[in-house]
Amino acid sequence: MKNIRTQLKRFQYFYPYTVALVGASVGGQVNFMSCAWHTALSFDPPLFGVLVSRKRFSHGIISKAREFTVNFLSFERVKLSAQMGRKSGHDLDKVKEFKLRLARSKVIQSPIVEEAYVSFECRLAEVRAYGDHDLFVGEVLAVHEEPGCFNAEGILNPGKVRPLLYLGSDFYLTVDQDTLKHVLPD
Amino acid sequence: MKNIRTQLKRFQYFYPYTVALVGASVGGQVNFMSCAWHTALSFDPPLFGVLVSRKRFSHGIISKAREFTVNFLSFERVKLSAQMGRKSGHDLDKVKEFKLRLARSKVIQSPIVEEAYVSFECRLAEVRAYGDHDLFVGEVLAVHEEPGCFNAEGILNPGKVRPLLYLGSDFYLTVDQDTLKHVLPD
Numbered sequence: 001m002k003n004i005r006t007q008l009k010r011f012q013y014f015y016p017y018t019v020a021l022v023g024a025s026v027g028g029q030v031n032f033m034s035c036a037w038h039t040a041l042s043f044d045p046p047l048f049g050v051l052v053s054r055k056r057f058s059h060g061i062i063s064k065a066r067e068f069t070v071n072f073l074s075f076e077r078v079k080l081s082a083q084m085g086r087k088s089g090h091d092l093d094k095v096k097e098f099k100l101r102l103a104r105s106k107v108i109q110s111p112i113v114e115e116a117y118v119s120f121e122c123r124l125a126e127v128r129a130y131g132d133h134d135l136f137v138g139e140v141l142a143v144h145e146e147p148g149c150f151n152a153e154g155i156l157n158p159g160k161v162r163p164l165l166y167l168g169s170d171f172y173l174t175v176d177q178d179t180l181k182h183v184l185p186d
Numbered sequence: 187m188k189n190i191r192t193q194l195k196r197f198q199y200f201y202p203y204t205v206a207l208v209g210a211s212v213g214g215q216v217n218f219m220s221c222a223w224h225t226a227l228s229f230d231p232p233l234f235g236v237l238v239s240r241k242r243f244s245h246g247i248i249s250k251a252r253e254f255t256v257n258f259l260s261f262e263r264v265k266l267s268a269q270m271g272r273k274s275g276h277d278l279d280k281v282k283e284f285k286l287r288l289a290r291s292k293v294i295q296s297p298i299v300e301e302a303y304v305s306f307e308c309r310l311a312e313v314r315a316y317g318d319h320d321l322f323v324g325e326v327l328a329v330h331e332e333p334g335c336f337n338a339e340g341i342l343n344p345g346k347v348r349p350l351l352y353l354g355s356d357f358y359l360t361v362d363q364d365t366l367k368h369v370l371p372d
């Protein structure tokens with residue numbers, strides 16, 4: 001028998017989700033935040049969506065910049081994820097405080113994060129409110145990937161990179177590369 | 187130095203994502219499909235979004251039913267994920283063919299999937315097109331969870347359940363429970 005809950009005070013049964021640093025720069029300000037609520041939206045055109053609370057400092061930055069980058073972290077960067085997720089750009093300059101290493105994008109003005117194993121440059125296509133978060137829809141204009149982390153088809157190589165997974169309430173873990181398998185329906 | 191790609195023929199650098207069976211029943215028809223493109227959208231109200239291609243049989247079923255369930259699979263169900271993802275309800279009755287065990291929902295008419303370790307009952311709140319997929323936004327009305335899979339706060343227990351993760355192109359893996367850690371920014 002399963003437990004049934006209809007009072008959903010803490011709705012977080014959907015984890016684990018990978019963690020990305022999401023942010024932008026505009027008018028001399030730059031900010032990134034940890035983000036686990038994200039999804040691919042479309043292959044063609046390539047669209048990627050990130051959820052950002054309206055309370056977040058990054059919400060204003062991305063809205064003004066009309067662009068953002070998405071930067072996926074490996075398990076070794078778990079401390080950085082905690083810092084960029086639990087501290088706010090309202091209170092401190094997180095880039096300076098946590099010594100985030102930024103690099104130039106190829107197409108847009110906002111930087112990517114060097115510590116990431118893969119980064120997306122996105123042009124903001126739409127912002128839409130869903131409950132207490134806004135969905136920022138990005139058209140993916142460029143991908144920067146650490147050599148060896150993906151094969152020629154763009155499939156992640158878990159022998160080379162261990163993606164950071166979030167479980168909610170500051171819990172993290174990563175994948176077990178020994179369980180990798182290719183499965184067809186027969 | 188990172189590789190930079192601006193020609194994104196196969197855009198799948200965002201994996202791993204967990205796998206859920208998403209579906210509904212309407213007018214005597216019932217269908218589910220494997221879905222890795224999904225995200226939480228809001229805590230309050232609890233909203234959950236799933237991406238469904240307009241070519242999918244489930245697209246019509248969910249649109250007509252105006253409700254759906256989201257059913258997360260463990261790694262042991264990898265074959266079921268491949269079957270429910272690579273075969274179409276246009277061609278066969280997947281529930282019958284793959285002996286899917288369905289159970290009654292508490293609030294809505296569409297069934298949940300017994301094989302899942304956690305299921306969401308969702309009332310369709312909105313459908314919106316993003317490129318080649320539609321985002322189905324569900325208001326989460328009830329959660330069914332296998333006892334022991336989550337703690338009282340709703341955090342997944344990786345010692346009890348190994349969630350199925352998708353890497354794209356029919357590759358799968360799961361988490362390493364020994365890497366679980368609680369990390370704060372200091």
